[in-house]
Amino acid sequence: MRRSIILIAVAAFFLVGTISQAHAEFPTKPITLLCPFGAGSTTDLASRSLSNCAKKFFSQPIVVVNQPGASGVLAAATTAKGKPDGYTILMGRVSCxxxxxxxxxxxxxxxxxxxFVGITEITPFIICVRADAPYQTLQALVDAIKAEPGKLSYGTSGALSMLDIVGMMLLDAAGLPKNAAVSxxxxxxxxxxxxxxxxxxxxxPNNLSPMMDVIKSGMVRGLAVTTEQRLEMFPDIPTVAEAGYPTLTNAVGWSGIFGPKNMPKxxxxxxxxxLQKLKTDEEWLRTTQNLGALPAVMTPGESEKFVMDQYDKFLRIGEKMDIVIQ
Known part of the structure; x- marks a missing residue:
């Protein structure tokens, strides 16, 4: 009996050692990073930047796979239902x-x-019009919407996407119904x-990243940005608070790494x-800033709290505007 107990203890010791070694060696094969939006999108560019810089820290590549659809829901659902071994992860976004x-x-x-693995960056939104539009300020745009409800329209990346939600948030902040402008x-x-x-x-109302080139070229005019301070690269564009709509400061995008529930610690x-090493990686910091995002790497615990706070804010907004789908 004593000999059997010793043998079991020895076997357990080696089993724990083998498991620990397996985790210590992670990753042992390529990792799939699902991007919930199409090639060239803000999320796609952020995904590829992270994938490229992760080569310095991981022995295996992180391969970006675009799986767009339903405002990011398709890729998020694939991740949520996936095997929690760490080899399929999601470049999560505020929308999905x-x-x-x-x-x-x-x-x-x-x-x-x-x-919740880690938030990586914050992406402000900017409310834009064409350079030849008659609206010189955000208030002028709002006044035009009020004057002819249902005439002006704005583009979105799908129903209940962040572009759609920020548009509705603008209308709500102006005291207008959600159909005052056409989504x-x-x-x-x-x-x-x-x-x-x-x-x-x-x-x-779009992420800053895809609008930077057309703002710089003079094709598009930025009326307001959802940051608390003016952007260093566009100092002439006022913040939403300066434009008279401070509640729109809550309208920010973000990216982060998510995995299926119950991934090994x-x-x-x-x-x-x-991700913490990215905070001091000059290449990643430079690329992220050039894409119009603000580096904001968070720990898993910080990320979970941040996301749940964001969820609660959107739920309150949805209930106020009566747009929650049950």
Whole structure:
């Protein structure tokens, strides 16, 4: 009996050692990073920047796979239902990981059906019009919407996408109903941008990143940005608070790494340590800033709190505007 107990103890010791070694060696094969939006989108560029810089810290590549659809819900659902081994992760976004779960209860996952690995960046929104539009200020745009309800339109990347939600938040902040301006859905923020440039829509609340080139070229005028301070690269564009709509400061985008629920702690730690190294990686910092985002790497615990706070804000907004789908 004593000999059997000793043998079991020895076997258990080696088993624990083998498991610990397996986790310590993670990753042992390529990792799939699901991008919930199409090629060239803000999320796609952020995904590829992270993938490129992660080569310095991981022995295996992180391969970006675009899986667009339903405001990011398709890729998020794939991740939530995936095997929690760390080899399929999601470049989560505010839309599919906070806003849509708060506003649409029919999607196939909940806000906490994930492992919160780490928020990486904050992306401000900017409300834009074409350079030849008559609206010189955000207030002038709002006044035009009030004057002829239902005439002006704005592009979105889908129903209840962040572009759609920020547009409704603007209308709500101005004391207008959500149908005071027409929301026109497109496949992504790039298509919504093209629509604005073509004159098919009259204004666009979009992520800063895809709008930087057309603002710099003078094709588009930025009326207000959702940061608390003016952007260093566009010092002439007022903040939403300066423009008279301080509640729109809550309208920010963000990116972060999410995995299926119940990922091994050791794997989460490996990812979290890699993300912390990005905070001092000059290449990643430079690329992120050039894409119009603000580096904001958070720990898993900080990320979970941040996301749940965002979820609660969107739920309150949705209930106020009566747009929650049950």
């Amino acid at each position: 990981n906070a806003a849509v779960p708060a506003l649409n209860k029919t999607i196939p996952y909940k806000v906490d059906d994930f492992t 026109v859905p497109y496949k992504g923020d790039g298509d919504a941008k093209t629509s604005l440039l073509g004159g098919h829509t009259q204004f666009l 050791e794997v989460v730690t490996t990812y979290a340590e890699m």
